[in-house]
Amino acid sequence: MAAPRRSVGKPTSDRLPCNTTSFQKKSRSKLVSIPGTRPSVQNGQLIVSTGVTSLDYVIGGGLAVGTLLLIEEDRYDSYSRMLLKYFLAEGVVCGHELYVASALDHCNDILQELPAPILDDIASPKTVEDQAKSCDPESQEAMKIAWRYQHLPKVQTALASSSRFGHYYDVSKTMDPEICQAARCHGFYLPEHSTAVTSPTTTGPMSETYSSLLNNLQEVIHREGFDGSVPQTKSRNILRIGLHSLGSALWGDDLCCRENPSHGRALTTFLYGLRAMLRSSLSVAVVTVPSHLIQVRVCAVH
Amino acid sequence: MEGKERQRRSKRERGRKRGEFILVSDKHTDASFLIHHFLSFYLRAGCKVCFLGLVQSFSHYSAISQRLGVSLTQAREKGQLVFLEGLKESLGVLLQGEASKGTRAVDFLRDPSSGLRGLYDFVRDNVRGGGGGEEWGPPVLLVDDLSVVLSLGVSVGAALDFSHYCRATVCSKLQGSMVMLVRCEEEEEEEESDEGSERLLRGLIHQCSLTLQVQGLPTGYCRDIHGQVEVCWRGQCDGQQTQKKLFQYKVHDKGASFFARGTSSAVL
Numbered sequence: 001m002a003a004p005r006r007s008v009g010k011p012t013s014d015r016l017p018c019n020t021t022s023f024q025k026k027s028r029s030k031l032v033s034i035p036g037t038r039p040s041v042q043n044g045q046l047i048v049s050t051g052v053t054s055l056d057y058v059i060g061g062g063l064a065v066g067t068l069l070l071i072e073e074d075r076y077d078s079y080s081r082m083l084l085k086y087f088l089a090e091g092v093v094c095g096h097e098l099y100v101a102s103a104l105d106h107c108n109d110i111l112q113e114l115p116a117p118i119l120d121d122i123a124s125p126k127t128v129e130d131q132a133k134s135c136d137p138e139s140q141e142a143m144k145i146a147w148r149y150q151h152l153p154k155v156q157t158a159l160a161s162s163s164r165f166g167h168y169y170d171v172s173k174t175m176d177p178e179i180c181q182a183a184r185c186h187g188f189y190l191p192e193h194s195t196a197v198t199s200p201t202t203t204g205p206m207s208e209t210y211s212s213l214l215n216n217l218q219e220v221i222h223r224e225g226f227d228g229s230v231p232q233t234k235s236r237n238i239l240r241i242g243l244h245s246l247g248s249a250l251w252g253d254d255l256c257c258r259e260n261p262s263h264g265r266a267l268t269t270f271l272y273g274l275r276a277m278l279r280s281s282l283s284v285a286v287v288t289v290p291s292h293l294i295q296v297r298v299c300a301v302h
Numbered sequence: 303m304e305g306k307e308r309q310r311r312s313k314r315e316r317g318r319k320r321g322e323f324i325l326v327s328d329k330h331t332d333a334s335f336l337i338h339h340f341l342s343f344y345l346r347a348g349c350k351v352c353f354l355g356l357v358q359s360f361s362h363y364s365a366i367s368q369r370l371g372v373s374l375t376q377a378r379e380k381g382q383l384v385f386l387e388g389l390k391e392s393l394g395v396l397l398q399g400e401a402s403k404g405t406r407a408v409d410f411l412r413d414p415s416s417g418l419r420g421l422y423d424f425v426r427d428n429v430r431g432g433g434g435g436e437e438w439g440p441p442v443l444l445v446d447d448l449s450v451v452l453s454l455g456v457s458v459g460a461a462l463d464f465s466h467y468c469r470a471t472v473c474s475k476l477q478g479s480m481v482m483l484v485r486c487e488e489e490e491e492e493e494e495s496d497e498g499s500e501r502l503l504r505g506l507i508h509q510c511s512l513t514l515q516v517q518g519l520p521t522g523y524c525r526d527i528h529g530q531v532e533v534c535w536r537g538q539c540d541g542q543q544t545q546k547k548l549f550q551y552k553v554h555d556k557g558a559s560f561f562a563r564g565t566s567s568a569v570l
Contacts, residue, residue, distance in 0.1 A: 206396060218397055265414070268453040273396040276389035279359040 036094025051086030091240035103250035107187025115169035241285035256293035321473035325510035333516035350438035356388035414455030418464035441478035526568035
């Protein structure tokens with residue numbers, strides 16, 4: 001009988017956190033745990049979810065950080081685009097930073113189309129003032145019948161905590177703009193960048209658009225400190241890179257247009273450079289390629 | 303690995319006059335476990351190793367070699383291992399173009415038509431043993447993998463020239479060994495035999511003394527058998543016959559085990 005009265009009088013700082021127990025797991029490893037990632041059960045590599053849990057299962061738990069997932073597009077780029085959006089949506093939900101490059105859509109357009117995450121009902125502690133404001137007039141007075149539960153925090157729909165690996169999405173709805181804006185996103189929209197391409201030196205077998213994309217990506221990685229160059233004061237984060245429809249004619253690559261393209265090795269050279277960049281930074285990339293349009297056998301796509 | 307060691311030792315005891323060129327090729331699977339094995343094997347044997355790591359970072363090889371019991375960083379510091387980090391050097395060239403000051407070994411990225419001359423110069427300068435304290439064993443050149451240069455614009459002829467020059471320097475002149483990995487893509491119905499890694503593979507098979515062709519099982523995925531290896535000793539000019547043997551393998555955490563077909567631990 002005395003218990004409820006005592007807990008109501010407690011200051012809010014003493015309230016228990018969301019998970020209602022005070023048990024804290026001691027992590028002995030010196031690795032900083034990044035939200036939205038976990039070590040793989042097979043070989044201990046750090047993996048992230050692709051956003052589609054069944055795909056995660058098929059590729060062995062998730063995508064390893066520092067690797068690249070290449071998706072061959074279907075005929076009208078419907079499912080591959082969906083996979084890319086799932087990947088980016090997962091990044092938004094986990095709090096990762098995003099980098100989106102497309103020659104067709106501006107990155108803001110892509111972000112507006114992300115599927116809505118299916119929210120969990122989890123308990124979140126609210127301060128006394130919040131509770132007083134948001135209470136209905138009926139329940140403002142102390143509970144008469146269920147008084148034992150009066151001190152428990154009110155259940156509020158909130159974003160599922162990022163301690164879970166892999167979320168589910170409702171494709172019929174788009175993501176809330178507030179959640180989208182909370183995510184940091186860097187975009188590369190080719191029509192905006194093509195006028196600024198001023199590389200005086202041609203970089204061998206790679207075309208100018210690909211080298212400008214590579215340079216822009218390297219600049220973002222270096223500036224935000226994903227390659228360890230900047231000692232980050234806040235905790236480390238992952239950069240999710242989504243490259244849409246590389247190799248298509250919109251990127252200035254005639255690989256999909258002719259049987260004897262002039263820069264036949266531009267895409268593979270770009271992928272080689274991208275692999276080098278991924279291996280040296282905390283990032284993971286998903287690239288979609290319209291391979292059904294490529295007429296010549298591309299040698300050794302690795 | 304014991305069966306393979308025994309066969310290799312018996313081959314060595316026959317008294318070769320020149321070093322060995324071992325060609326590892328794979329199709330539909332990943333034969334890099336053999337490269338990791340050879341790397342740790344030659345480092346443990348005390349040879350001077352020159353490793354061209356064109357497809358993975360140094361930390362990748364280092365982490366795997368740690369599990370096999372060899373420390374690459376220590377070997378590098380002692381001077382036993384010379385490692386070319388292909389990815390890192392290439393990124394410098396790709397980002398900065400002409401202005402980059404990296405090693406000349408990845409010059410083929412600046413101008414693919416110039417071939418692999420820069421890479422060969424790197425090998426020649428670094429593969430000689432001795433010089434600076436300890437005397438190491440015969441030099442060894444490991445390349446992982448050679449077929450990636452084809453996708454970066456280098457012609458098949460240039461890659462074959464490179465392997466020929468390396469063989470002349472490492473195997474004939476210095477009596478060392480050479481191991482190269484070549485990855486093939488899948489065959490398609492229309493045989494384009496003029497282009498690509500098939501032609502490179504055929505050219506290299508003629509140059510090498512031992513071929514290890516790794517494939518997945520033709521019947522599909524199996525948890526206990528990861529694939530099969532066809533070992534082929536090529537007859538050299540002193541009249542030895544070409545021998546072929548087929549083994550199946552399973553990759554473990556600390557290496558791989560080879561066994562004859564039908565004798566897998568899952569079956570027996």
